[in-house]
Amino acid sequence: MIARENPARIAEIVGTVVAATPGDVDRIVRWADGEQRAWAARPIADRLTVITEAAARIESAIEELAELLARESGKVVGDCRGEIGFAVRYLRWVVEHAPAAYADRDTDDERGRIVEQRRPFGVVAAITPWNAPIILSVLKIGPALAAGNAVVVKPSPLAPLTIDRVVALFDAPIRAVHGGPETGAALVGHELVRKVAFTGGAAGGRAVAALAGDRLTPTVMELGGNDPAVFLDDATFAGDVMDRLVMASFATSGQVCMAAKRLYVPLARLAEFVSSYREAAGRVLRTGDPLSAGVTMGPVISAAAQRAARALAPPDAIPLGTFDADPATGYFVRPSLVVAPDPDSPLVAGEQFAPIVPVLGYTSEDQVLAWANAGELGLGASVWSADEGRAFAFARRFEAGFTFVNTHNRTGMSLRAPFGGVKRSGWGREYAAEGLAEYVQTCVIHAPAAFRPGAEPGGGPSAYPAH
Structure with a gap:
C-alpha cells in the first residue's frame, strides 16, 4: 500500500493506492493487450467519442480533482485547476486533430499505388512524474487511445491519487499501476509493451532506456531542463x-x-x-x-x-x-x-x-x-x-x-507548437501534431506500376526509383 501525505501538512494522509507487484503488472498488461485489438478495430469516430466523454467527466469533476491534486502535490489549487483544465482542452484538441493525423495516405499515379497506414503499436506504457501528473499523463493517454492503442499508466508514488481517478473516467482499455522502480521495470520490460512514453528525470530516463533497449521497444522521452x-x-x-x-x-x-x-x-x-x-x-x-x-x-x-x-x-x-x-x-x-x-x-x-x-x-x-x-x-x-x-x-x-x-x-505555450530538447534532454514532441505521430507506426501497402494488372511486360526493376 502506498500512503500519500500532504506536503503542506505532513501529519495528514491524503489517501492510499495499492502497490502493484510484478505479477499484478503482468496481469494488467495482458488484459490491456487482449482489449487493444478490439479497441483498434472500432472506427476512430467511436474512439474519439469515448475520449470526448472522458473529457466531459474530468471537466465536471474539476473542483474535486483540483483540491485532491493540491493536497497530494502541494501545488497551489488554482494551478491545479489550470492543469486539469488544460488537460481537458488538450483531449478535445486531440479529438479535433486525430482524424487527419491517423488517416491513411493513398497515392495512385504513374508509379503505382501506395497506401500508407497509420497503425497503433499495441500496449503503450506511460511513465509520468509527480509535478504535473494530470497533463503529463493526458499528453500520452489522449493520442495513444485515439490511435487505437491500449494504455497502462504508472504515475509517481508521490502523486498517485488524482491521476488514478482520472484514468477511471475513461471507458477505454486503460489502467493505472502504482509503485516504485520495481513496478516501472516490470512494466517497461514487459514483452507485450510495444511503446514507452516517459517524462521524468535523467536517472529514470536512463533506466527506462536500458530496459526498453533490451527489448528494442521504441520510446518517446522528455527529461527536463535547466532553462x-x-x-x-x-x-x-x-x-x-x-x-x-x-x-x-x-x-x-x-x-x-x-x-x-x-x-x-x-x-x-x-x-x-x-x-x-x-x-x-x-x-x-x-x-x-x-x-x-x-x-x-x-x-x-x-x-x-x-x-x-x-x-x-x-x-x-x-x-x-x-x-x-x-x-x-x-x-x-x-x-x-x-x-x-x-x-x-x-x-x-x-x-x-x-x-x-x-x-x-x-x-x-x-x-x-x-x-x-x-x-x-x-x-x-x-x-x-x-x-x-x-x-x-x-x-x-x-x-x-x-x-x-x-x-x-x-x-x-500553444497547442500548435511542439517542444522537446536537444543534447541529452530527450526528444519529446508533445502538445502538437508531432505528439500525435508518436503513437502510430507507418505500414505501407505497395503495388508498383510495372506489376499491376494491364502493365506492359518487362517493366521489372525499372519500376524502382533510381538512388
Missing part, C-alpha cells in the same frame, strides 16, 4: 515583465522542467534587475498552504526535496515575497534569489528543481550564449528584448527545444 532566461541590454524590467518572470521561476515551487531556472542580465544592469525582481516578488509571491486564498507558492514535494533545496541556498541568498508557512509542519522552503554565484556551482550548472534561483551578470552576448548553452540539458529557454527581431535572432543560437520571447511560462 536559461537571458535579458539583452535593451530589455525592460517593468512591473508586469518581472511579475511574469518571478512566477515563471517559482510556480510549483520551482519544480517544473520548463521553469526559468537561470537568469542572465547585463552586468551593468544587475543591481537594477535585482531591485526590480525583489519588488515583483513582493507583489506576486506568497508562500503558504496551497488551499489558502492568495497563496501563489506551496511546499516542495517531500522531505528529501526540502533538504536538497536548503543545501542549494547560500547564507547570502535574498529571501523573496511573503512567507506564511511553517517548515516544521510542512515541506516549505523560503523562495530566494542568489546573486552572482559561481557559474559552475550546482545551483547554476544543475537542474535545481527548487525555489532557489540564481542571477548572473554577463559582459557580452557571446559570453552569455556560452553560459546559456552550457550543460547537457536543452529543453527550453527565453530571451527578453525591446526589439523582437533582435530577440528572435538571438534565440536561433540557443541549443534548446523551444524558446520563449519576452515571457517564460506555460501560458505562452
Whole structure:
C-alpha cells in the first residue's frame, strides 16, 4: 500500500493506492493487450467519442480533482485547476486533430499505388512524474487511445491519487499501476509493451532506456531542463515583465522542467534587475498552504526535496515575497534569489528543481550564449528584448527545444507548437501534431506500376526509383 501525505501538512494522509507487484503488472498488461485489438478495430469516430466523454467527466469533476491534486502535490489549487483544465482542452484538441493525423495516405499515379497506414503499436506504457501528473499523463493517454492503442499508466508514488481517478473516467482499455522502480521495470520490460512514453528525470530516463533497449521497444522521452532566461541590454524590467518572470521561476515551487531556472542580465544592469525582481516578488509571491486564498507558492514535494533545496541556498541568498508557512509542519522552503554565484556551482550548472534561483551578470552576448548553452540539458529557454527581431535572432543560437520571447511560462505555450530538447534532454514532441505521430507506426501497402494488372511486360526493376 502506498500512503500519500500532504506536503503542506505532513501529519495528514491524503489517501492510499495499492502497490502493484510484478505479477499484478503482468496481469494488467495482458488484459490491456487482449482489449487493444478490439479497441483498434472500432472506427476512430467511436474512439474519439469515448475520449470526448472522458473529457466531459474530468471537466465536471474539476473542483474535486483540483483540491485532491493540491493536497497530494502541494501545488497551489488554482494551478491545479489550470492543469486539469488544460488537460481537458488538450483531449478535445486531440479529438479535433486525430482524424487527419491517423488517416491513411493513398497515392495512385504513374508509379503505382501506395497506401500508407497509420497503425497503433499495441500496449503503450506511460511513465509520468509527480509535478504535473494530470497533463503529463493526458499528453500520452489522449493520442495513444485515439490511435487505437491500449494504455497502462504508472504515475509517481508521490502523486498517485488524482491521476488514478482520472484514468477511471475513461471507458477505454486503460489502467493505472502504482509503485516504485520495481513496478516501472516490470512494466517497461514487459514483452507485450510495444511503446514507452516517459517524462521524468535523467536517472529514470536512463533506466527506462536500458530496459526498453533490451527489448528494442521504441520510446518517446522528455527529461527536463535547466532553462536559461537571458535579458539583452535593451530589455525592460517593468512591473508586469518581472511579475511574469518571478512566477515563471517559482510556480510549483520551482519544480517544473520548463521553469526559468537561470537568469542572465547585463552586468551593468544587475543591481537594477535585482531591485526590480525583489519588488515583483513582493507583489506576486506568497508562500503558504496551497488551499489558502492568495497563496501563489506551496511546499516542495517531500522531505528529501526540502533538504536538497536548503543545501542549494547560500547564507547570502535574498529571501523573496511573503512567507506564511511553517517548515516544521510542512515541506516549505523560503523562495530566494542568489546573486552572482559561481557559474559552475550546482545551483547554476544543475537542474535545481527548487525555489532557489540564481542571477548572473554577463559582459557580452557571446559570453552569455556560452553560459546559456552550457550543460547537457536543452529543453527550453527565453530571451527578453525591446526589439523582437533582435530577440528572435538571438534565440536561433540557443541549443534548446523551444524558446520563449519576452515571457517564460506555460501560458505562452500553444497547442500548435511542439517542444522537446536537444543534447541529452530527450526528444519529446508533445502538445502538437508531432505528439500525435508518436503513437502510430507507418505500414505501407505497395503495388508498383510495372506489376499491376494491364502493365506492359518487362517493366521489372525499372519500376524502382533510381538512388
